[in-house]
Amino acid sequence: MATVASRFYDPTGARYGIPTYPWRLAPDGYLTRRQLRVRGLRPGGQPVAAQVMWRSRRSPAGWRVAYFYRLDKARPVRPMTPGRVRALAAAMRARRTCPGCRTDAGYCIPRSLGLCVTCAYPV
Template sequence: MPQPRFWDPDGARYGIPTYPYHLAPDGLATRRQLRARGLRPGGQPVAAQVLWRSRRGVRAAYLYRLDLALPVRPMTSARWAAVAKALAARRWCPCCRRDAGYILPASLGTCLTCAESTALAV
């Protein structure tokens, strides 16, 4: 029986232990899987990787050990304020200098009202 294409549990071929999609051992998780459990890598090195082929070529997801993961740090009031300020900056129109009430489209760079008036003027 042939081995799957990306099967390298000892890391001889890829430098770190490598597994095909859906075949990683228990005790390892991606960043998203850690976050769903309320954990973060906490400075630990990458323990393994999952490789798979897609339309964009070979993709990789790094795996971290669950036993070394730390709990996610809680949001402080200063962090909440920084996030609110960053989101407010994304709603601020540079042309009319007002809060549009929605995140400005990156393709336009202005609110829809200013974009329409600019398009009509041209």
């Protein structure tokens, strides 16, 4: 009987189409998007280079996947321009503004309520 680690071990990509490794066994030089971001990098248009698969009871399929990109092909993150800073500030302001009372709640309005807590639950 094959173990879980051997079922997800496919370094040539013959079974899954891209090189696949079990949890915690990916070779050096491959990073996820989050790991690249911590280093100030982005994938830069490169395709997914490898994946890590592991069993998960939370997933309907029974396994989960994390995609990896090559570190040597990653590019630096683009700096924030003044226009992007303004757009981000406007988007966050819209998320904090209550549509009922039109005030800045000081926090992001919960989508489940659609209003600030004061308007959603009046006393």
